[in-house]
Amino acid sequence: MKSIDTLIEQRFSPKHFADRAVSEEQLHQLFEAARRAPSSFNEQPWRFIYATQEHPEAYQKLLSCISEHNQQWAKSAPVLMLSLAKKHFSRNEKPNRHAWHDTGTAIGFLLLKATEMDLYAHQMAGFNPEKAREVLGIPNEYDPVAMMAVGYLGEEENPNKLRKPVNEIAFTGNSHGLL
Numbered sequence: 001m002k003s004i005d006t007l008i009e010q011r012f013s014p015k016h017f018a019d020r021a022v023s024e025e026q027l028h029q030l031f032e033a034a035r036r037a038p039s040s041f042n043e044q045p046w047r048f049i050y051a052t053q054e055h056p057e058a059y060q061k062l063l064s065c066i067s068e069h070n071q072q073w074a075k076s077a078p079v080l081m082l083s084l085a086k087k088h089f090s091r092n093e094k095p096n097r098h099a100w101h102d103t104g105t106a107i108g109f110l111l112l113k114a115t116e117m118d119l120y121a122h123q124m125a126g127f128n129p130e131k132a133r134e135v136l137g138i139p140n141e142y143d144p145v146a147m148m149a150v151g152y153l154g155e156e157e158n159p160n161k162l163r164k165p166v167n168e169i170a171f172t173g174n175s176h177g178l179l
Ligand SMILES: Cc1cc2nc3c(=O)[nH]c(=O)nc-3n(C[C@H](O)[C@H](O)[C@H](O)COP(=O)(O)O)c2cc1C
Pocket: 011, 012, 013, 014, 070, 122, 123, 124, 125, 126, 127, 146, 159, 160, 161
């Protein structure tokens, strides 16, 4: 079993996916990880619309929402997904200011589970949310958040692991280090 440090280290966003299918059972395991994520008032505001290449019509609908630039590499992925965030709390209809935050947390869980299964995911802000709403019939209560391509690794890639050092992102007790 891979350690959490290994999963964090191994994960990256590839641009080449292998011509190898991802099963519904595997996808279920990814969503199972996502559903375990914490959320404000346990609202679980995340939703996912996905399609595999085995269902070309549904797959093409998702692909058509992705920017042309991203489509060039994303179309090699056997699975495409769109994450959504429910905008209001079901308990009292008040706006859920943390809906996107919590959806991102769920994605984080999904990403690490994917890595454990030797799957890779590449998220995309480069898509058209209005088109997604129209093409996929998304109700107004849900915000399209990000799209994601998922699959096995294709050709070898050099992961972009450039990261800010910890002393640029975490500060003890005050904001003096913020630029
Ligand atoms: C919300 C979000 C949106 C992103 N949008 C795009 C995108 O539209 N196109 C793209 O090529 N990469 C996109 N990325 C991938 C990032 O560029 C990538 O995660 C970052 O450079 C760090 O690299 P790594 O994931 O390989 O560690 C996105 C990532 C996130 C989390």
